[in-house]
Amino acid sequence: EAGVTQFPSHSVIEKGQTVTLRCDPISGHDNLYWYRRVMGKEIKFLLHFVKESKQDESGMPNNRFLAERTGGTYSTLKVQPAELEDSGVYFCASSQEQGEIGELFFGEGSRLTVL
């Protein structure tokens, strides 16, 4: 069974440009999460989808970040315009469980470098 896949694995862009990260969760997983790790810091929650609906987007840093989950399948996270402090590793995770959170299955992450 395929795991969580993320694309691209690494993106280098200049400040002010736009980047779109994609996540394909494990098939059948209704819950999809985005997390981010900035260098030297802990992994932090960005948002949570249940199917196509945003359940919790309290971790989104600002309105330069836009996440979508078309049809409740794959998700995209767009950063526009990118700033230097957006550099980091963006992890996507999925899970099947309802209610109390259990094991999340993470993708390998998309490393974003903003110059």
Place this chain on the structure above:
Amino acid sequence: RKEVEQDPGPFNVPEGATVAFNCTYSNSASQSFFWYRQDCRKEPKLLMSVYSSGNEDGRFTAQLNRASQYISLLIRDSKLSDSATYLCVVTVSGKLIFGTGTRLQVFP
């Protein structure tokens, strides 16, 4: 103050050693507790859940003390393959809250 505090290490131990990691969390409303493992430039993977009664999985033993808001992980008979970063994770309001991780390096 971080919500989940861990000693960043690194812990450098020889094969066969026993090593213990500690973690404290600040939010008393934390509901579930986990240890995740992350290899270099890889994704975090669940190592084990942590329960107040303590739980063991082979060479790994995890313990939770809710009163002290303290979580521990004990690794016995360390293997080279145990080298990784160990992330202490709690859940609050349906979200995973991560510590910065403790790096373990096991040497021959």
